[in-house]
Amino acid sequence: MHSVYSSSSAIVSLKGTGISDFSNPVSGSRTWLKSSSGSGQKVGCFSRSQMENMGNKVVVGAGGYVLEDVPHFSDYIPHLPTYPNPLQDNPAYSVVKQYFVNVDDTVAQKIVVHNNSPRGTHFRRAGPRQRVYFESDDVHACIVTCGGLCPGLNTVIREIVCGLHHMYGVKRVLGIDGGYRGFYSRNTIPLTPKSVNDIHKRGGTILGTSRGGHNTTKIVDSIQDRGINQVYIIGGDGTQKGASVIYEEIKRRGLKVAVAGIPKTIDNDIPVIDRSFGFDTAVEEAQRAINAAHVESESIENGIGFVKLMGRYSGFIAMYATLASRDVDCCLIPESPFYLEGPGGLFEYIEKRLIENGHMVIVMAEGAGQELLSESIHSMTKQDASGNKLLQDVGLWISQKIKDHFKEGNKMSINLKYIDPTYMIRAVPSNASDNVYCTLLAQSAVHGAMAGYTGFTVGPVNGRHSYIPFHRIIEQQNKVVITDRMWARLLSSTNQPSFLSTKDVIEDKAEEPPTQLLDHENGLEVNLLNKKINSACN
Numbered sequence: 248m249h250s251v252y253s254s255s256s257a258i259v260s261l262k263g264t265g266i267s268d269f270s271n272p273v274s275g276s277r278t279w280l281k282s283s284s285g286s287g288q289k290v291g292c293f294s295r296s297q298m299e300n301m302g303n304k305v306v307v308g309a310g311g312y313v314l315e316d317v318p319h320f321s322d323y324i325p326h327l328p329t330y331p332n333p334l335q336d337n338p339a340y341s342v343v344k345q346y347f348v349n350v351d352d353t354v355a356q357k358i359v360v361h362n363n364s365p366r367g368t369h370f371r372r373a374g375p376r377q378r379v380y381f382e383s384d385d386v387h388a389c390i391v392t393c394g395g396l397c398p399g400l401n402t403v404i405r406e407i408v409c410g411l412h413h414m415y416g417v418k419r420v421l422g423i424d425g426g427y428r429g430f431y432s433r434n435t436i437p438l439t440p441k442s443v444n445d446i447h448k449r450g451g452t453i454l455g456t457s458r459g460g461h462n463t464t465k466i467v468d469s470i471q472d473r474g475i476n477q478v479y480i481i482g483g484d485g486t487q488k489g490a491s492v493i494y495e496e497i498k499r500r501g502l503k504v505a506v507a508g509i510p511k512t513i514d515n516d517i518p519v520i521d522r523s524f525g526f527d528t529a530v531e532e533a534q535r536a537i538n539a540a541h542v543e544s545e546s547i548e549n550g551i552g553f554v555k556l557m558g559r560y561s562g563f564i565a566m567y568a569t570l571a572s573r574d575v576d577c578c579l580i581p582e583s584p585f586y587l588e589g590p591g592g593l594f595e596y597i598e599k600r601l602i603e604n605g606h607m608v609i610v611m612a613e614g615a616g617q618e619l620l621s622e623s624i625h626s627m628t629k630q631d632a633s634g635n636k637l638l639q640d641v642g643l644w645i646s647q648k649i650k651d652h653f654k655e656g657n658k659m660s661i662n663l664k665y666i667d668p669t670y671m672i673r674a675v676p677s678n679a680s681d682n683v684y685c686t687l688l689a690q691s692a693v694h695g696a697m698a699g700y701t702g703f704t705v706g707p708v709n710g711r712h713s714y715i716p717f718h719r720i721i722e723q724q725n726k727v728v729i730t731d732r733m734w735a736r737l738l739s740s741t742n743q744p745s746f747l748s749t750k751d752v753i754e755d756k757a758e759e760p761p762t763q764l765l766d767h768e769n770g771l772e773v774n775l776l777n778k779k780i781n782s783a784c785n
């Protein structure tokens with residue numbers, strides 16, 4: 248078994264699973280890995296400064312057990328008082344058999360294992376703790392929403408406000424207006440259970456949102472000046488990067504301010520978590536557009552219904568909407584390169600399908616085929632205010648190319664209807680299942696902040712809500728793995744060509760990224776950690 252040490256060298260013993268909870272304040276500013284002196288076996292090879300540079304809290308236990316832990320106030324503020332969790336006096340929760348999450352509970356990232364598999368990466372289980380680090384009257388929380396819209400934003404806001412109020416008796420919650428820049432350029436909005444009561448029935452975010460405008464110093468100054476001590480940040484990969492630097496600055500200033508991220512991405516491009524809120528709603532809402540495309544295409548000779556869906560780098564919405572519909576003949580996503588002309592190309596497939604069936608439906612994620620368009624028109628690489636690549640409308644461009652192709656030499660007379668429902672999908676309120684999911688995310692975030700955790704994102708890992716360190720959320724994007732069984736299911740449901748050679752498949756398998764929504768069969772997360780450890784050692 249291996250140990251976690253604080254910089255004051257106070258040893259926190261590791262029970263059972265080889266982990267420790269940080270609910271007891273430990274003096275010192277950091278935790279790091281150290282060789283297990285008991286067994287004489289070397290664990291990891293980090294010097295203190297290497298671990299400090301990496302800034303990650305990792306605990307290694309028996310059998311290849313790894314806990315990628317989240318920071319806690321006690322890591323950098325010594326001797327903080329704790330209080331009994333008010334939930335234990337809450338009549339609604341009196342029916343719960345076990346009020347509090349066991350301090351040793353962690354959630355396995357990899358659940359498909361073999362006889363000799365290492366136990367692999369784990370995350371701290373989310374939920375209420377026996378002791379909290381805030382008295383109800385002392386909490387001054389704020390909530391901010393950043394990045395693009397996503398169904399469910401208002402539900403998360405509502406449930407943070409109500410969770411704080413009903414479970415922990417917190418009365419002071421502020422809304423930050425218009426994303427990160429609202430911290431320093433706008434007035435705040437007081438939020439109460441009454442004022443947020445109905446907001447989950449509306450799309451968008453009552454707080455407004457924005458891209459760009461992340462100024463760490465100004466944001467943390469504003470947090471400090473207003474006396475805010477819990478910051479709930481709802482947003483996608485860009486937002487979580489912003490939240491991570493806010494947390495670092497807060498820690499640098501030694502402030503007792505919890506920073507909790509709630510991952511928002513309609514594209515489902517955030518790694519580690521099972522899925523993101525709003526994704527389910529988006530897939531459901533996309534059915535209306537696909538149905539319309541089907542009706543239109545069926546009604547005319549050689550009809551083609553072409554639907555563009557969101558998905559800048561990840562084609563999950565397109566893939567799941569296609570699988571759900573069964574009316575789609577071709578699904579194009581950014582992860583699966585395709586080509587238009589020649590044998591095995593898109594034009595050939597369209598012609599074949601129209602001859603066979605008289606009509607067809609194509610679904611395309613907005614990020615698909617960007618390289619075809621750039622090659623063709625030498626497009627400039629423009630960015631939005633957050634630094635995200637601004638995409639060309641490939642759907643419109645391909646639609647025109649299809650029309651031109653069939654017009655040339657009077658090949659075939661086709662009727663193509665182009666449908667772009669992207670913003671209509673994004674603006675709807677979340678569906679019932681996303682509403683429940685948003686509630687759990689919000690409550691997990693509230694429990695974590697009250698328990699003194701900070702610098703974390705919440706999310707379900709294999710169905711269990713967990714606290715995940717920021718770096719795991721922001722270091723890579725979740726993508727559809729086209730050598731996985733789910734993409735094969737899609738290909739078999741549409742009958743479209745894979746546009747891949749055997750060589751491509753072999754190469755892709757060799758560098759397959761980890762993904763959620765799909766099976767984890769190869770322990771890539773552990774490999775990733777090992778790679779990090781090795782590179783830190785070299």
Ligand SMILES: Nc1ncnc2c1ncn2[C@@H]1O[C@H](COP(=O)(O)OP(=O)(O)O)[C@@H](O)[C@H]1O
Pocket residue numbers: 393394395426427428457458459460461482483484485486487488489490492511632633634635
């Ligand atoms: N690397 C980064 N560091 C700090 N802030 C960032 C970073 N990337 C994005 N942000 C900020 O996060 C917010 C949202 O980012 P954006 O990419 O637009 O949306 P999303 O969070 O949905 O991906 C913006 O205010 C942006 O300035």
Ligand SMILES: O=P(O)(O)OC[C@H]1O[C@](O)(COP(=O)(O)O)[C@@H](O)[C@@H]1O
Pocket residue numbers: 394395396483484485511512513514557558559613631635638673
């Ligand atoms: O037009 P906007 O507001 O920049 O949003 C478009 C982008 O928003 C998204 O839906 C989600 O992006 P974010 O998660 O970065 O907000 C992308 O798929 C899409 O390209």
Ligand SMILES: [Mg+2]
Pocket residue numbers: 394483484485635
């Ligand atoms: Mg993003």
